[in-house]
Amino acid sequence: MILLDDFLFRAALAGIGVACAAGPLGCFVVWRRMAYFGDATAHAALLGVALALAAGTPVLLGVLVAALAVAMALSARPDGAFAADTLLGVVAHAALALGLVAVSFLEGVRVDLMGYLFGDILAVTRGDLAVIWGGAILVAGLLAARWRGLMSATLSPDLASAEGINPARERIVLTIALALLVAVAIKVVGALLITAMLIVPAAAARGFARTPESMALLAAGIGAGAAVAGIAASYRLDTPAGPSIVVAAVAAFLVAAAAGPRLTEARTARSRGT
């Protein structure tokens, strides 16, 4: 496995791994209008970093616990709906600010703050790769295994209830998946840009997809492509890798936004014609 010795190759693998989980999960974030919820969860990761460093526990564990705690607390609100911009905005920024303040209290510990905020994908080790792929497979597997329930609860919680699916349970599944993804993606794109990896590829995929499944797979593909392109650009142009990946994804989104409607029109015309 000489290839794995190449930091660029490891970085690409890490990016593809995150994209494969973030694409499908990001579709749910888009469908359920959870973008701010994703932000709050991702920002909580920074608080988790500070707490883990202070307590001397592994950073991954701290991030996972903090993200899960914030996500669960938010989704357990009585009405249970995700979209409540103000509250989510307060929590998202509170978590970020608290995290930054908490990190500054850590004396004697060298903290690569930029790495946690914007990712440090070029420094991914083999161990990191195992964690990222393990987490990504877990998230993707969770979504695949519960796909019908998740989809029904997303289409209509009442319809799901009538069909014997508990929408609250499906929401918890998504919350756990989101916390897991945040924990593994923080190394790749950083706490500030995780939401971008969730929603940008999914939004780009929307115009080309006819079914939820194809949108999820396309989102994964677009995310993976953006990861590779971003890393390549970062290497050649000496730009920061995490933001470059997001820029590549946004470029894909812009192309899709321009081409998608035309494609849909052509398709509609064709299906009307037959």
Place this chain on the structure above:
Amino acid sequence: MNLPHHAARAAPAVTQATAQGGEPLVETRGLSVKHGERRALWDVDLKIHPGEIVTLVGPNGSGKTTLLRAVIGAVCPDGGHILRKPGLAIGYVPQKLAIDRTMPVTVDRFLALGGATDTASRRAALDRVGIPALGGQQMATLSGGQFQRAVLARALLRRPDLLVLDEATQGLDQPGVAAFYRLIEDVRAELGCAVLMASHDLHVVMSASDRVICLNGHVCCEGTPTVVSARPEYRALFGMGTEGTLALYRHVHDHRHDKAAEPGAGQPEPQGCCGHDHGHHHDHEAAPGAAHETEETGR
């Protein structure tokens, strides 16, 4: 306010089902539901028997949707019990199913996500509800009537014992409404399922309703509907386009106050009508209100 039928309040507002078939599919006992501080439902006793069509009527905010959501298990009661027959299959057609525009989903995929894995049965279901050619269309591009038929197809694919419809025809034009309810009648006849539905309009109640329940937080009264589509004044109001699927629940409103002494003179009283004092008015829309007036004064 005078309460001439005070004694009736004590009469239990329980089912007098016209279509019995063993144990009820769903039964609520003393059901109460709160929305925050507000009581949405209280003391609701309801039984749905196999094969019967029960219609809930009542003004806006009378708890029709809440009761239906409690029956399908989407709302947790704050008090009382909901008993469902073990293994009960429910098909649900909500008032409005808002599919986010960001979600691409074809009609066929929408049905498959309801659990119908077999392509042929999905096609047959679309055929049954009258939209055989639309399987490949995006849900978002369907018209209101087509959309509700697609949702009904998903409900039918569950082989329901009980079909729950919550104002399923809102937003449809008059012929669309009539056609949809005719479809429901046909489907009920074929599958033998019970139907529980809500109607916002007191007067648009299917002639085939076995029972009508008037709801206003609690069960005001219930009874059989009287078909009035033959009456000229009714036709004058609603026209002929509905082909007899419109009916009026003969509803003696003793809380129409000054007329309170009149009802019941030679008229059969609905069962369990309570003389309540919270003064809800049923003539919420001009035309149906007039029809109602006709019914009350036309005796």
